[in-house]
Amino acid sequence: WILAWMGLEINTMAIIPLMAQQHHPRATEATTKYFLTQATAAAMILFASTMNAWTMGDWNINQISHPLATTTVTLALALKIGLAPMHFWLPEVLQGLSLTTGLVLSTWQKLAPFALILQISQNTNPALLTTLGVMSALVGGWGGLNQTQLRKLLAYSSIAHLGWMIIILQFMPALTLLNLTIYITMTSTMFLSLKIMASTKINSLALAWPKTPTLTTLIMLSLLSLGGLPPLTGFMPKWLILQELTKQDLPITATIMAMSALLSLFFYLR
Amino acid sequence: MLKILIPTLMLIPTTWLTPKSWVWTTTTAQSLAIALLSLTWLKWTSETGWSTSGPYMATDPLSTPLLVLTCWLLPLMILASQNHISPEPINRQRSYITLLILLQTFLIMAFGATEIIMFYIMFEATLIPTLIIITRWGNQTERLNAGTYFLFYTLAGSLPLLVALLMTQKDMGTLSMLIIQHTKPTNLLSWGDKIWWVGCLLAFLVKMPLYGVHLWLPKAHVEAPIAGSMVLAAVLLKLGGYGMMRITIMLDPLTKELAYPFIILALWGIIMTGSICLRQTDLKSLIAYSSVSHMGLVAGGILIQTPWGFTGAIILMIAHGLVSSALFCLANTNYERTHSRTLLLTRGLQMILPLMATWWFIANLANLALPPLPNLMGELAIITSLFSWSPWTIVSTGLGTLITAGYSLYMFLMTQRGPTPLHTISLHPSHTREHLLMAMHLIPVLLLVLKPELMWGVCH
Numbered sequence: 001w002i003l004a005w006m007g008l009e010i011n012t013m014a015i016i017p018l019m020a021q022q023h024h025p026r027a028t029e030a031t032t033k034y035f036l037t038q039a040t041a042a043a044m045i046l047f048a049s050t051m052n053a054w055t056m057g058d059w060n061i062n063q064i065s066h067p068l069a070t071t072t073v074t075l076a077l078a079l080k081i082g083l084a085p086m087h088f089w090l091p092e093v094l095q096g097l098s099l100t101t102g103l104v105l106s107t108w109q110k111l112a113p114f115a116l117i118l119q120i121s122q123n124t125n126p127a128l129l130t131t132l133g134v135m136s137a138l139v140g141g142w143g144g145l146n147q148t149q150l151r152k153l154l155a156y157s158s159i160a161h162l163g164w165m166i167i168i169l170q171f172m173p174a175l176t177l178l179n180l181t182i183y184i185t186m187t188s189t190m191f192l193s194l195k196i197m198a199s200t201k202i203n204s205l206a207l208a209w210p211k212t213p214t215l216t217t218l219i220m221l222s223l224l225s226l227g228g229l230p231p232l233t234g235f236m237p238k239w240l241i242l243q244e245l246t247k248q249d250l251p252i253t254a255t256i257m258a259m260s261a262l263l264s265l266f267f268y269l270r
Numbered sequence: 271m272l273k274i275l276i277p278t279l280m281l282i283p284t285t286w287l288t289p290k291s292w293v294w295t296t297t298t299a300q301s302l303a304i305a306l307l308s309l310t311w312l313k314w315t316s317e318t319g320w321s322t323s324g325p326y327m328a329t330d331p332l333s334t335p336l337l338v339l340t341c342w343l344l345p346l347m348i349l350a351s352q353n354h355i356s357p358e359p360i361n362r363q364r365s366y367i368t369l370l371i372l373l374q375t376f377l378i379m380a381f382g383a384t385e386i387i388m389f390y391i392m393f394e395a396t397l398i399p400t401l402i403i404i405t406r407w408g409n410q411t412e413r414l415n416a417g418t419y420f421l422f423y424t425l426a427g428s429l430p431l432l433v434a435l436l437m438t439q440k441d442m443g444t445l446s447m448l449i450i451q452h453t454k455p456t457n458l459l460s461w462g463d464k465i466w467w468v469g470c471l472l473a474f475l476v477k478m479p480l481y482g483v484h485l486w487l488p489k490a491h492v493e494a495p496i497a498g499s500m501v502l503a504a505v506l507l508k509l510g511g512y513g514m515m516r517i518t519i520m521l522d523p524l525t526k527e528l529a530y531p532f533i534i535l536a537l538w539g540i541i542m543t544g545s546i547c548l549r550q551t552d553l554k555s556l557i558a559y560s561s562v563s564h565m566g567l568v569a570g571g572i573l574i575q576t577p578w579g580f581t582g583a584i585i586l587m588i589a590h591g592l593v594s595s596a597l598f599c600l601a602n603t604n605y606e607r608t609h610s611r612t613l614l615l616t617r618g619l620q621m622i623l624p625l626m627a628t629w630w631f632i633a634n635l636a637n638l639a640l641p642p643l644p645n646l647m648g649e650l651a652i653i654t655s656l657f658s659w660s661p662w663t664i665v666s667t668g669l670g671t672l673i674t675a676g677y678s679l680y681m682f683l684m685t686q687r688g689p690t691p692l693h694t695i696s697l698h699p700s701h702t703r704e705h706l707l708m709a710m711h712l713i714p715v716l717l718l719v720l721k722p723e724l725m726w727g728v729c730h
Contacts, residue, residue, distance in 0.1 A: 224398065235391070239432070246436040254436070255469075258429035262422065 001049035001059055004116060005042060008080070011112055012038040019101050030096025034105075037079060037089045044076035045116075070123050073116075074132075080113040082155075083132050083162050084139040091143070091155040102151055103191035106158050107184045114180055117166075121173045129170050134256055136163025141263025148201055150194060154187065157226060160264045167257065168241045175244060179237040189222045227265035271327045271382050274341065277304050278375050285367045290360050294352055297367055301345040301374075308341035327382040335588050335725045336512055337381045340505050342714070343595065344374050347497040349707050350599050353606055354495060355407075366407060370497055373399040377505055381512065385446050386435055389516070390428070393473075393509060397424055400506065403498040404490060413493035416486075423486040427476035430469035437466060438520070467528055470517050475532060477510030478565045481539020491558035492611070496602040499554065503561050503598055504591035511565070511587050514572050515580060529573040536573070537656075537666040539566040544673030548680060553601045553611045556681060557594065560637065563674060564590045567667070571652035574659045582651025585725050589644040589715060593636040596711035597681075600630055603704050604685070607697045613681075618690030626700050627686045629708040636715055638678035639671065644718045644725065 012035065020031040052069035053059050075086070082090035094102050140160025147153045161183045168175045193215055228238040238261060245254040281300055288296050329337060347370055355363050373396060380392035397420075405417040476483045491499050543563040550556040564586065571583040603626065604616045620627040639646040649671065656663040718725060 235394075242433060243436045243439075246433060246440055254433045255430060258433060259426075262425055262429065265425070266418075266422070 001045070001053075005046050005049070008038075008042050008045065008112060011109070012042065015101075015104065015109065018104070019097055021101070022098055024096075026096040027098075030093045033089050034093045037093075041076045041079040044079070045073055048072035048076060065123055067125070070120065071125055071128060073120065074124055074128060077113045077117050078132055078166075081110050081117075081162055082159055083166060084136040084159060087136065087139060087159045090159060091147075091152040094151045094155040094158075095149055097151070099151070099191055099195040102154070103188060103195075106154065106187050106191070110162075110180065110184070114165075114176075117169065118173050118176065121169050121176075124170065126170045129166055130253060133163045133165075133167030134253065134260075136160060136166065137257055137260040138163075138263070141260045141266075144264065145266060150201060154190060157264060157268070158183075158187070160260065161226075163260075164238065164241060164257065167253070168244055171244050175237065175240055179241065182237050186222055186226050190219070190226070193219050193222070223268045227268040228261050271329065271378075274304060274308055275375065275378060277307075278344075278371060278378065281371045282368050285364045285371070293360070293364065293367070294348065297371075298345050298348050301341075301348060301371075305338075305341040305345060308338050326384055326388055327379065328384050329382055331726070332515060332584065333381045333512065335584060336505070336508055337378060339508070339588055339591050340374065340377045340381065342710075343501060343504055343591075344370065346595070346599075346707060346710055347500050349703060349710075350500060350602065351495065351497045352703065353701075354602075366403070366497075369399045369403055370501070373403075373501060377509070380509060386516065387439070389513065390432060390435060393477075393513065394425075394428060396506060396509065397421060400498065400502065404494045407495045407498070408493040409495065412489070416489035416493040419486040420490045423476055423483060424473070427483070428473035431473035434466050434469035438470075442520075464528060471514065471532070474510040474514040474517065475569065477513070478507060478569050479510070479562060480532065480569055481535050481542060481562065481566055484539070484543070484562045487562055488555050488558040491561070491598075492552065492554045496598065499598045499602075500595040503557070503594040507561065507565055508587045508591055511568050511572060511583060514569070515583070518572065518575055529575075533570050533573045536566040536569040537663060537670075539563070540570075540670035541666055541673060544670055544677060547677035548673065551613055553604065553613055553616070553681070553685070554598070555611075556613075556677065557597045557601060560597075560674070560677065561590070561594050563670065564594075567649060567652050567670070570656055570663075570667075574655060576655045576659070578651045579655040581726050582648045582653075582655065584648075585644050585722065586648025586652065588725050589636070589648055589718070592711055592715050593633055593645060596629070596633045596708060596715075597637065599704070599707050599711065600626070600633060603700065613684045616685055618686070618688045620686040621690045622697055623700050625705065626708075629705075629712065630682055630686055632712055633708075634678045634682040636712070637681075638675040642719045643715060644722060645715075647722055 016031055016035055020028055048069045052066050055066045079086040137160050140156045144153050144156030165176045165179045228235050242254045285297055355366055376392050376395045380389055383389040401417050401421055405413055479487050540563050543559045547556050547559045568583045568586050571579040605611055608616055636643050636645050639649045653667045
């Protein structure tokens with residue numbers, strides 16, 4: 001665990017200067033918020049692993065078995081990636097960054113915590129994971145409804161997608177990985193296209209049609225894919241996740257997740 | 271099945287590679303060839319009812335008439351769109367045709383699917399090209415709102431369907447239609463099972479549309495361009511009916527009690543939407559509400575699950591598809607000339623466009639179910655089976671037939687007879703293309719009078 005913690009800290013340290021590149025006060029504020037949240041999460045991880053080592057005598061990552069320790073480390077990792085109810089930092093931080101840095105934050109930064117999450121997946125509390133997942137999907141959907149700033153929109157979409165990823169973790173971690181990969185692909189597409197068009201608000205997207213019609217079509221398709229519409233690829237993880245959930249006799253959870261996908265779809269559609 | 275799918279997909283390179291002046295001609299010709307090829311499906315030789323099967327697609331007497339209808343409509347859609355698309359740049363015209371072709375492909379795969387999940391995916395997939403057609407090429411500013419209504423109503427109904435289908439797959443091990451028709455009836459007693467039943471049906475009822483959840487339909491029809499309206503009215507509504515017919519195979523015996531509220535909604539909807547039609551001022555909206563009314567009758571016929579009910583539903587679906595599409599084309603000819611859909615502004619057309627008046631006459635007579643046209647066959651089958659299910663339904667179905675006759679005649683008289691307003695005297699005469707369009711819509715209706723067995727489907 002010590003090495004994992006060190007890796008996470010170095011990761012945070014490295015990205016802080018990248019984020020503060022723009023000497024805009026909003027960028028500095030975003031950097032500070034990010035640093036605080038990530039440091040808190042890292043400290044909690046260290047605390048949880050130490051507690052586990054003290055009570056169980058084990059420093060191994062996937063042998064973490066004390067219930068309090070697992071809960072703490074799950075919550076800490078959730079804070080790191082921005083799952084509800086620890087998501088409050090994500091929209092503001094993402095808004096303060098440039099589009100490229102935002103891309104790195106949404107995709108690359110998620111890989112490290114997810115590696116840890118996948119490794120501890122056997123010992124986690126199912127109720128906690130389900131709560132985190134459903135809340136994230138709902139918060140991601142509702143939060144994004146009133147947004148006009150594209151980066152905040154993508155932040156809420158990230159929260160919703162992370163919710164979907166977490167909820168299947170307890171049943172089939174392979175699906176979590178699949179969802180993560182597809183999400184990274186789609187979000188990278190979105191961020192890069194937005195960077196090409198240099199637009200950060202919905203109003204400026206509306207003028208994009210005359211500039212680059214092909215790119216606008218691509219953006220539209222990838223937005224619909226993020227929303228999870230068949231027959232686009234974005235539907236596949238949602239379908240498989242719902243299938244796993246129903247196989248485990250959780251149809252109500254499945255329905256709630258599906259309905260919250262509708263919420264997200266609404267703001268993608270704008 | 272591949273014989274039809276691959277030429278349809280190849281239409282997409284055709285539209286993008288043909289030189290500018292030949293695009294419309296070649297696409298219409300190729301889609302017409304595909305439509306004629308699809309007529310070969312009408313010959314049923316297999317005993318089990320499923321023929322022309324591949325690993326995931328097959329046709330049977332239930333899906334074949336709808337498939338032929340879909341293939342028949344593509345050349346008609348392309349013909350109808352020629353006029354209003356021509357001022358746009360050529361690449362946009364090509365993307366419009368490409369969207370229509372994509373929609374066609376998804377529809378063929380949906381009607382031919384044997385796995386219910388594949389049907390579901392194609393069902394959802396048809397939403398995307400339709401949404402793009404409505405929002406991008408629609409006529410007024412409300413089209414964005416219409417598109418949103420359309421998408422969300424349909425999706426809100428179909429996501430529970432996905433969960434219900436996945437639960438079925440868990441319990442039965444397969445979702446292939448070939449196998450499900452032979453499973454023994456399931457024992458469904460608890461509240462959870464009742465919710466599952468509703469989940470299965472809700473998507474199709476929204477798509478049909480059923481009276482309570484029909485709000486998306488008038489909006490979508492009014493805002494859509496002509497090809498969008500045609501395909502919406504003719505085929506997409508029938509997707510709902512087809513899906514319902516397939517799904518009800520596995521839903522017995524709960525359906526006996528649980529279908530009551532939906533049947534009542536459907537019957538009440540026939541009367542209500544018919545009455546709304548009598549007071550409409552917008553021509554397209556009138557035809558849209560008439561669609562809701564007819565599909566209410568279809569929903570009633572399917573929900574009571576009798577052989578005659580199913581037969582009547584299929585016949586009415588096909589006949590209504592052709593006639594509704596014809597009416598939308600007629601309304602579009604008016605719109606292209608006067609750029610208004612208000613009934614009062616396009617009166618007295620018989621003086622100016624007499625041959626069009628003939629087509630208006632035939633289409634309206636078909637809409638009000640004149641014998642011996644197949645509309646009447648379908649309506650009569652459904653009304654009799656509803657009557658045998660409960661004698662009280664004759665009140666609403668009889669009243670509904672009367673009101674349908676009322677508004678169809680109203681539509682005819684308003685547009686054709688009466689004093690001609692002065693501003694319409696300088697309208698363009700009817701194009702041959704429009705006459706061809708109307709003929710190709712209405713001649714199959716007349717021909718089906720002679721051999722309705724082609725449409726009767728599984729129950730005879």
